[in-house]
């Protein structure tokens with residue numbers, strides 16, 4: 001499989017023996033994490049702040065010594081843990097006492113049984129919304145950042161950084177504030193006000209870059225290779241192998257909240273594609289450990305039409321993802337050159353799923369549909385997943401008789417502009433009963 005190295009792994013700035021970390025302590029403790037292994041050639045490397053294979057430049061991922069013992073014991077141990085992602089510490093690259101370190105304790109968000117939405121969409125097999133707007137900075141990014149922070153601590157970094165489509169910048173700023181790191185984060189200059197404010201309010205440095213996300217990411221890759229970026233842990237670049245593992249917790253939580261059962265179908269938004277690939281990895285681990293029954297599941301990827309490089313490749317039957325210039329209201333998903341695109345294609349095809357996209361109008365409709373049926377206000381990324389779910393049902397691709405989980409990865413308050421024009425006061429009146437009566441709203 002062809003690997004795109006441009007977005008994550010510039011071949012000239014990183015290799016397995018080029019460590020720009022501060023001082024990684026000799027007693028490095030990242031719990032069950034055993035090594036980094038190349039997703040392409042399988043070569044293994046010692047744990048460190050590296051992200052590309054020295055031999056083939058493939059992306060690195062964390063390999064584990066997963067816990068032994070019976071599934072019953074492990075389930076009990078997890079269920080007795082904290083109500084955060086740290087209940088899954090035995091399956092993550094973090095020390096066993098991670099919950100006691102200063103952090104935001106993200107995760108264990110609600111899995112909402114969405115019966116009203118199910119009726120509206122004609123789903124009979126059980127429809128659930130995994131609502132990650134309930135995280136500390138109101139997006140799923142708190143999960144991935146929490147893991148990257150532990151890696152940054154272990155490797156002796158003192159500054160946290162990232163290239164972000166918005167939510168990541170806020171999550172890094174907040175986590176750095178709590179954990180006592182300096183932060184300096186980079187975003188496209190034209191993001192929604194809610195994202196900019198949330199990235200700035202935690203007191204770290206926030207830099208707007210004149211360009212789109214792919215420009216920001218390219219800039220950060222250069223910064224890593226430069227003395228200017230020395231001692232910096234970029235959560236989604238040189239700490240990316242650890243960062244990505246945080247998304248596995250979505251898989252763990254969904255299954256535990258379903259009573260240690262796999263869902264039949266999951267609809268996941270795609271920006272870089274990391275989250276989708278790691279949810280698949282998490283589900284595979286649960287099967288391997290015997291925590292859930294080994295049965296098939298289908299993974300569906302969701303994009304906005306205005307930034308749909310992966311769904312375009314999927315529909316064309318291609319293995320290669322051709323970069324696009326994003327133009328969509330779903331800015332948190334606006335990555336035109338998704339690093340994990342080829343792996344997403346692989347997973348969608350292997351599991352019998354699909355990748356689909358919806359236009360901005362359908363995204364807005366879907367935000368309002370979810371709000372009106374379930375009382376959940378999603379950001380545009382949630383509009384993408386709900387909109388794609390609806391479209392996949394209409395097209396007969398998603399089976400409405402199966403248990404389906406749809407991800408909402410962010411809070412609607414961050415993208416108010418998407419719905420502001422069509423969500424206003426029904427009427428504005430003088431404070432009198434006569435005026436209210438005259439407005440014609442009161443119905444029995």
Ligand SMILES: *Cc1c(COP(=O)(O)O)cnc(C)c1O
Pocket residue numbers: 139140141167168269270271272273274275276332333379381409410
């Ligand atoms: C970052 C993000 C995603 C997915 O990101 P990946 O790069 O695909 O892991 C999904 N939704 C929201 C709201 C995000 O901020």
